[in-house]
Amino acid sequence: MSMIEAINSALDVTLAHDKDVMIFGQDVGFFGGVFRATDGLQRRHGRHRVFDAPISEGGIVAAAVGMGAYGKRPVVEIQFADYIYPATDQLISEAARMRYRTAGEWWCPITVRSPYGGGIFGGQTHSQSPEGIFTHVAGLKTVIPSNPRDAKGLLIAAIEDDDPVLFFEPKRLYNGPFDGHHDRPVTSWAGHADAEVPDGHFRVELGKARTVREGQALTVIAYGTMVHVALAAAELAQVDAEVIDLRSLVPLDLATIVASVKRTGRCLIVHEATRTCGFGAELSALVQEHCFYHLESPIERVTGWDTPYPHAFEWEYFPGPQRVAKAMKQSVAA
Known part of the structure; x- marks a missing residue:
């Protein structure tokens, strides 16, 4: 699998595995996501499980926080990490503090996926790496895979985690690993050991390098x-x-x-x-x-x-x- 295919597989597996998982964000439903990470998921799992959201990152994450507190496991996509800033108040002041401010009575099992970093000539508003902002916040987990196998296993683990997880996906690696000899991604993950991704459910434990x-x-x-x-x-x-x-x-x-x-x-x-x-x-x-x-x-x-x-x-x-x-x-x- 490529990294995009591995991410799609992780989302497919968790949707099938847990009825409380749902996916929403800008263009993730009918269109299948700007990078095709959610391609086909709405057709397989229905519009009530995979659906589009308005262009409001704060609203998307706020809705996810409420759903998580209610008992659902929402997975939201922020189309580019550069767009996540309107949602920082919800992430920092609500999601990250839910478990602590309620003494464990409520929690926030949400996953926020977002492509991050440069390498696609996206310019200043499609290429940022904001992970350092969120690693500073107690109560948030931050995950960044480097290959397809880890992308699937880590994403499943993130979705099944009971705390809010930011899942940043290096879009330079979506279709192939970095080619150090040409300073660019190669065209395919084919033949790469880390592209051998199991089809079913498996986890890569968070916090293990x-x-x-x-x-x-x-x-x-x-x-x-x-x-x-x-x-x-x-x-x-x-x-x-x-x-x-x-x-x-x-x-x-x-x-x-x-x-x-x-x-x-x-x-x-x-x-x-x-x-x-x-x-x-x-x-x-x-x-x-x-x-x-x-x-x-x-x-x-x-x-x-x-x-x-x-x-x-x-x-x-x-x-x-x-x-x-x-x-x-x-x-x-x-």
Whole structure:
């Protein structure tokens, strides 16, 4: 499966598995979503389970919060992560706090799916990476897959979780993995090991990172598209780097990170979002707190620029294999 097909399969499976699951958002019903993630679901499960919503992100998430409190498991699509900001009050002030403010009497089992990041020449309002805003909010979970198998297993786990989950999907990876030699996605996931996705119901546990490349010289922490960039950079730099795919930012698998950094003595963090107050800053602080006496060089970060999304310089903005490889060499040489 491609990542889009895996996401569609996860939604199909959960709709069939649980009558309380419903899907709604802009164009997700009859049209099947702008990226076709919900294609065919309305025909198979009916208009009362998969339906379109008005162009009101705040209203979409507000309705989901009410449905979740009522006992349903709504899955809403925000068409692009850039559009999620009108819904931040509902996410932060309502969804994230429901369980705490009611002392566990009510909860909010909602999932908010959204394509995020650049790579499709979408410009400033279709390419942002806002995950750092939401990882700051207690009560929200944030999940970002890097491959089709994880996308399906993590999405099913998110939908079945009793707390609100933001599920950001790297749209650069929808149809194929990152090709490090050409700085662009390839055309297909065909033949890729992580594209072997089970047809039925299965879960990938939230809060469990995955080591996608073992190494002894350096620990590289990444998520989403940057996992593939890091793998390409390790080959380019010819560094014995261990690459960890976080899979979920909150909850975070700190144990895997700490064990790796204590063994390698070095740490490089890579993400597409802007540098200042990005999630990499939190990762850096945690590594410093837990691994300080094991570090043999400063913690490195390779990120997007501290600038509004530069449409004309999109591929320079992205941390690419060249930039990441340079940071790898610097870390190992220090």
